[in-house]
Amino acid sequence: MTLDREQVLRSAAALLTRKSTATMDEVARAAGIGRATLHRHFAGRDALVGALEDLGIREFEAALDSAALDDGAAEEGLRRLIAAVEPSAGLLSFLVTENQLFEGDDVNEGWSRLDARVSAFFRRGQERGEFRIDLTPAWLTEALYGLIGSCAWSVQTGRVAAQDFPYMIVELLLGGARRSVEK
Amino acid sequence: MTLDREQVLRSAAALLTRKSTATMDEVARAAGIGRATLHRHFAGRDALVGALEDLGIREFEAALDSAALDDGAAEEGLRRLIAAVEPSAGLLSFLVTENQLFEGDDVNEGWSRLDARVSAFFRRGQERGEFRIDLTPAWLTEALYGLIGSCAWSVQTGRVAAQDFPYMIVELLLGGARRSVEK
DNA sequence: CCCATATGAGACACGAACGTCCCACTCCGC
């Protein structure tokens, strides 16, 4: 008994990553519990998505912390970040898509905090001459999210090998963001 | 009278780009027509999305044609493609997202045809030594779609100036795909 | 062993969106 809330969230994340329109019933069955029990722990779909948001924010924040973005070259920091964020990629891309559906009323303030950290990282990289200055930090941040989502999707559909996930993202994003010599 | 089917599709695309969950009623009002009339021209939501798919495929295909990808350097071809695809960016990113919701049963064959063209373009660029060979054509194709979507979204939320749309995408994607000298 | 707590299954009402239909109105061609 005594349901493992964390495990339910994990399976919900795994399911919603694949099928973002999954029913509460499907979420419950995927977690191996009854729909009633699911409702007992999460007031409704909004509450469930909210809990997933908190989870995703925590994971992303942890990845940011563990990446120690400011240690050494910015390029290496970014590589560590991508590697650290890989396990959460599916969940994060689901949450990004979910957020886009909102009418911008009440967005979880956690996202703005994370956006600010990522954006600030790119800006520092620019100031240190490691990143191109003609691509704005805000755009690099959004592009990072987009590439994470695209790559997670490509892995899911078999277009990209799972083991290549970090490499594909880092090489594509970094190649563009890195100051190249002929510029 | 005699409803302009094309115009209805345009306004539906514009609305669904911003709010992909918009109701048939909202779509109708956005087009300035009644819900009944909308249903007379499109059997249902599926038919409407299907018509939008055809429209998006036509536009993307036209962009591919007009870009003349094989004329001159691959880089220039890509620049022309991005510029040509800009007006359709919102619609295309909506359709890509929409397609991901499908359980992969019956996808419009148009997409595979377009995927093949884009993918082949990247492959030729690789063979001619203009693109890196460690990033697969399939991934470059998906990344292109993802960046188009991210940039369209960034423009909509004001994070990226509309006039910078082609530049931001091309520079980021190309920088990564382009063989850089220090490699 | 017994009881409290949590669960699963199902029933129920509610709301949203859909798809269909009808009716009055308007606009156009004849």
Added chain:
DNA sequence: GCGGAGTGGGACGTTCGTGTCTCATATGGG
């Protein structure tokens, strides 16, 4: 001016997901 086609508004039934509730069952601690 007249008739018909096209349109808008609204009503209706249906479906689907949601949220709440009840009840029987199982599990685990005292």
